[in-house]
Structure formats: structure tokens, C-alpha cells
Amino acid sequence: MSGRVSGLVALVTGAASGIGLATSRHLLKSGAKVGAIDISTNLKSTCDALGKEFGSSNIAYLPCDVSDDDALKSAFKETKEQFGSLDIVVNNAGIFDEDNWGKLLKVNLQSVISGTYNAMELMSPDKGGVIVNTASVSGLSPLPFCPAYSASKSGIIAFTKAMKNNLELRGIKIRINSICPAGVETAMVMNAGKVIMSMPQPIIAAATASAGELMKPEFIAEGIMELITDASRNGAILMIEPDKGFTYVE
Numbered sequence: 003m004s005g006r007v008s009g010l011v012a013l014v015t016g017a018a019s020g021i022g023l024a025t026s027r028h029l030l031k032s033g034a035k036v037g038a039i040d041i042s043t044n045l046k047s048t049c050d051a052l053g054k055e056f057g058s059s060n061i062a063y064l065p066c067d068v069s070d071d072d073a074l075k076s077a078f079k080e081t082k083e084q085f086g087s088l089d090i091v092v093n094n095a096g097i098f099d100e101d102n103w104g105k106l107l108k109v110n111l112q113s114v115i116s117g118t119y120n121a122m123e124l125m126s127p128d129k130g131g132v133i134v135n136t137a138s139v140s141g142l143s144p145l146p147f148c149p150a151y152s153a154s155k156s157g158i159i160a161f162t163k164a165m166k167n168n169l170e171l172r173g174i175k176i177r178i179n180s181i182c183p184a185g186v187e188t189a190m191v192m193n194a195g196k197v198i199m200s201m202p203q204p205i206i207a208a209a210t211a212s213a214g215e216l217m218k219p220e221f222i223a224e225g226i227m228e229l230i231t232d233a234s235r236n237g238a239i240l241m242i243e244p245d246k247g248f249t250y251v252e
């Protein structure tokens with residue numbers, strides 16, 4: 003799978019908001035069909051609005067908790083059943099909740115692993131496909147105000163790199179890449195600010211020091227589209243920062 007996405011079938015988790023919503027819009031605008039997965043009650047109105055703009059037959063409304071492996075597998079199958087194939091998967095849903103770190107690991111890391119295995123099962127062996135996993139700069143340089151979150155994102159990067167080699171060695175034509183944004187202007191960051199303010203003062207100071215200008219989710223969606231469409235990108239880790247833009251890291 004390379005080049006144009008027109009006519010292809012994509013699945014995006016965390017599609018109701020922020021980076022997932024911006025990516026879904028970008029895919030639809032480029033002519034792809036999108037299976038939109040999210041746990042949020044906003045998903046229905048989001049899909050209705052996207053359907054009005056891009057055609058209701060091009061979007062599948064798939065309410066699902068990505069931390070529930072069986073439910074996630076069904077939503078993946080449903081996407082292929084509705085649209086006839088599965089070519090692009092963006093494992094993007096995530097939470098920022100250090101107090102509930104067990105749940106955080108399930109949503110942020112387990113769902114990326116199970117989403118990847120679901121994609122491998124459903125993508126065409128002949129045509130192949132592409133997977134993009136949303137990590138974070140905190141997976142490259144772990145942050146003191148979110149150790150479990152940072153660990154989940156480091157895990158995504160390690161999984162992506164290992165799985166690229168695994169797929170290649172097995173001769174499976176699926177590319178797999180990861181995106182590592184710094185701060186993005188989404189509900190996650192807005193809500194995290196309040197939680198961070200309740201942490202001990204030195205940790206608040208560290209969080210404030212590492213906070214840069216927030217980027218727009220549409221900018222991150224452009225990075226995800228680059229990883230989808232550029233056939234030379236496999237096992238790529240794309241860092242996105244407000245001052246430096248796109249940087250591919252080892």
C-alpha cells in the first residue's frame with residue numbers, strides 16, 4: 003500500500019476528538035472510507051457531521067472501548083464487513099490518567115498491540131496495508147509528571163520497531179510506523195493541566211518547564227498522513243515539535 007488513499011479503507015481509534023478526529027477528516031477528504039472507533043458519547047454526532055460533509059456511506063460509527071479486546075476485534079471486523087477491505091489502521095486512542103495506571107496501560111498500549119494483531123488478521127496478504135501508532139515525545143524522553151503514560155508510549159515505540167522487523171522477516175506486506183508529538187491542543191492536555199496542578203510543587207515546575215507551544219491536531223494528522231502515504235516509511239518514528247516540525251528519529 004503506497005501513494006494515494008482514495009478508495010482505501012481506514013480504521014481510526016479515538017476518532018471522536020483531537021488527533022483522531024483530525025486524522026479521520028484528513029482521510030475522508032482524501033477519498034478514504036473510515037471506521038471511526040471511540041468510547042465517547044460524542045462519537046455519534048461526530049460521525050453524523052462527518053457523514054454530512056463527506057458522505058454517510060464513507061463513515062462507519064463504531065462505539066467501542068479499545069481496552070476490551072473482544073469489542074475491539076468486533077469493531078475491526080465490522081469495518082472490513084461494511085467496506086470490503088482494511089488497508090489503513092491508526093491506533094490512536096489514549097488517556098492521561100496516572101492514578102488509574104492499569105487502565106492507562108490497557109487503553110494506551112494493550113489496544114495498540116491488539117489493534118496491530120487485528121490489522122494483520124484482516125489486511126489483504128496481497129495488497130498489504132499500513133499501521134500508524136500514536137506514541138508521544140514522552141516515549142522518547144520520559145516525563146516526571148507522567149511516568150506510567152511515558153512508559154505506555156515507550157512501549158508503543160518498542161513494539162512498533164520490533165513488529166516492523168517481525169513483519170519483514172515473515173514476508174508480510176504491512177508497514178508499521180509511530181508518531182511522537184509534543185503538546186497538542188486537545189481535550190487531553192486541557193484536562194491534564196488541572197490534574198498536574200494538584201501534584202507536588204517541584205513536579206508542577208517540571209511540567210511547566212517542559213511545556214512548549216501547543217500544536218494544532220491538524221498538523222499531527224499531516225504527519226500521520228505522511229507515514230501512511232510514503233511507501234519508504236517502515237519502522238519510522240516521527241517526532242513532531244512546535245519549533246522543529248517533523249524529525250525522523252532512530
Ligand SMILES: NC(=O)C1=CN([C@@H]2O[C@H](COP(=O)(O)OP(=O)(O)OC[C@H]3O[C@@H](n4cnc5c(N)ncnc54)[C@H](O)[C@@H]3O)[C@@H](O)[C@H]2O)C=CC1
Nearest residue numbers: 016019020021040041042067068095096138185186188190
Ligand atoms: N494532546 C497531546 O499533547 C498529545 C497526545 N498524544 C496522544 O494522541 C492520542 C490522541 O489524544 P488527543 O487527541 O490528544 O486527546 P483527546 O482526548 O482529544 O482524544 C482521545 C480520544 O480517545 C478516546 N478514548 C479514550 N479512551 C478510550 C477507550 N477506552 N476506547 C476508545 N476510545 C477512547 C477519547 O474518547 C477521545 O475521543 C493519544 O494516544 C495521546 O496519548 C501524543 C502526544 C501529544
Ligand SMILES: CCCCCC(=O)/C=C/C=C\C=C\C=C\[C@@H](O)[C@@H](O)CCCC(=O)O
Nearest residue numbers: 138140184185191194195198209210212213
Ligand atoms: C510537554 C508535554 C509533552 C507530552 C505530550 C503528551 O503526550 C501528552 C500530554 C498530556 C498532558 C500534558 C499536559 C501539560 C501541561 C503543562 O503544559 C502545564 O499546563 C502544566 C502545569 C500546570 C500549570 O498550569 O501551571
